[in-house]
Amino acid sequence: MTEFLHYLTLPYLLEGIAFTLRLTAMGFVGGMVLGLFLAAMQLTRFRALTWVARAYVTLYRGTPLILQLVFVFSVLPRAGITLSPLVAGGLALALNEAVFFAEIFRSGVKGVDPGQVAAGRALGMRPALLMRRVVAPQGLRAIVPSLGSEGVATMKNSALASIIAVPELTLRTQQLASATFDYFEIYFATAVMYLLLTGALTLVQLAVERALDLDRPAQASLRSWVARLGRPAVGVPTTVEPDLRRAPDRTDVGLGEVPALTRADPPPRSFGEALIEAFDLRKSYGDNEVLRGIDLHVRQGEVVALLGPSGSGKSTLLRCINHLEGLDGGSVLVAGTAIGYGERGDELVERHVARQRVEAGVGMVFQQFNLFHHLTARENVAAPLRWVHGWSREDAAARADELLAQVGMAHRADALPRHMSGGQQQRVGIARALASNPKVLLLDEPTSALDPELVAEVLGVIQGLARQGGLTMIIATHQLRFAREVADRVVFMAGGVVVEQGTAQQVIGDPQVEATRRFVRAMDSAEV
């Protein structure tokens, strides 16, 4: 035991720890930086870069670290690059760790819900901005445990640098064991040292996880507290919550004052110029032809309900309008702009498309809400205004609060999406889409992912918007009653083409085509 304690406190071994820490730091930081590049290269559209990165990953993941160490230490000098043992060890570790970090980063990016990216794109975020503000913050939280493990692995791998003369803990341990015959005492003491070091790394990992934990009450406290000071603490105007237990009804839309119904709005609503003009839209996924020549014209201020069975191409049509999906044929103009395409019809890169989306003023509401998971309700609305539209923090927060109040979500402004019901999330999603005052709002089955008792609150919000008038909306939906109540025009799609269109009265009340009749019958019986 005294021998053990002697070695545990031996300055010679403790100095070895300093080298172990330096190696670990070089391997960890260097590996992270290089890993970021490798991950980026693999995620880019440029094939050549991807292949270079893949080759590197294959090479370094496929060969033992010990060979890589010897390579950097003994082979590089033949090419005129002679590094000191410590630098050679650190470099070899970093080169090796980089591939593991790259894979961790890649899995972090790939693990982020594609809906988050779609939402960001629809809001007009450029790819770099989207990566920095949405994908990276979410991916990072997911990969902290893996990064912690890799840190520990780096520290343990640093022991292999003992064969290239880095006087780190393991080399000193082996030398001492060879010299003293106190074989076990020395190895036990070293094991305890490594355990303390890796234990400390684990604590760092846990601390980082805690610091990044969105549920930590202290996390947003200062900022939200300051924000709260700037507006009335009580009496924040909120709209009445809809009665969730009741089915949607034209007399109970749950949003305070009930304006006159759109369809019956006398005198008949007048619409402006054509805002959306789609000609012969075609879109395929592989052999599956989803859109087979769609023509659609929507005028400014018009509310169009897109009806049709699942798979009829409704969602794809909406996603083609703001170029979340590229077209295979035909064209679509939003306020005269072909989003996604240059003046000569060439497909633009995403960062230019992002600007077109902003300029055209197209908002989008998703079936799966796609609120940014890491942001509160207020931030979901306010942040894109700051990031994309350059609003000040105060203006954006004020606008967010105004819209959250409008959709009846003022009381959950500081809540994270995961703490809200689906209906609440969708209402925030609508507020977010409205924030920048879009000319057109595309709503992709906004209630399809909701439990039946939550549908009404969302439909109520959309009905409210329709009645206010002025906002052009295309709503893909299965809700016939809702379509009847809000839509100026109903477009029925089946098999990738527009089968029938007209007023709700015409299309739903008196369908002319068998496919429409079948759909209306099925939906009517389902809604009863």
Next chain:
Amino acid sequence: MLPTKSPRTVVLATGAVAALLAVSACTSTSSASDDAGEATYADLAGSAACVELREKNPDLVGTTKTNALNPHTPGYEVVNPENPDEYMGFDIDLGDAIGDCLGFDVDYLPVGFAELVPTVASGQADWIVSNLYATEERANGGVDFISYSKVFDGILVTTGNPKGITGIDTSLCGTTVALNKGYVEVPLVEAMGPECEAEGLVAPTVSLFDSSADCVQAILAGRADAYMNDINTVKGYIAEHPDELDSAETVMLDYEIGIGVLQGDHEFRDAVQAALVEIQESGLQAELATKWKLDENALAEPTILSVG
């Protein structure tokens, strides 16, 4: 519902990081070379031969030559347990003596045994004085050898030599032999395989380890039946574990121990050779062997092994 904030983890983590930084701040002052510039072997350094050598090789005087070594052989080269920043042993003293004679200092680069030759060949170190047997295969790696001792191997076994091992012969059949990775004994023992099989016996199993200490532990733990290394080293281990270990046999191997220098660096090589001649003639090498209790150390006339 939400977890209450516990500052404990944060405090612990912060403390741990601080401790790590504190430890890493006390950087090592690792340098094994002692009394730089001052001759430990003043008589040798003052000898006419050494004075002449220094005059003949002025480029070496005042330089520092890095010795790539594998410090795991007690008696020849290990760290000093009293001051692990220093190395000690016959080879260390011999290297110092050569340095004193030629007017240079010595420092050390401890590497794995298999890395000794590549380290000098790649220029990371200048020479190897590390009980390395001079073989053509190793010379092919890019070094020239100057021999200085003959090789006597001992066979370390457990007390009473229960397997009746009599040398590198068919008495090894069916046994497990612990050996250092890359040592010349490895092919010799492996060569017994066909002979064992010819007699209807099982070929010996070779277990390879990184250091002599690991090999000895294999014998003590019953994982191996025999271990071969320099007889003096073997005797050192027996002295350390007199109740458990024994020596089976001494085997004269057809090798010499040599100092490795970079192939083609003839000036340095020839200077070392000349210094060795003086060290042997003055009786210093025998003196050092006695000092380190290398009873079986037989001088080998310094000859050059070069394939370059």
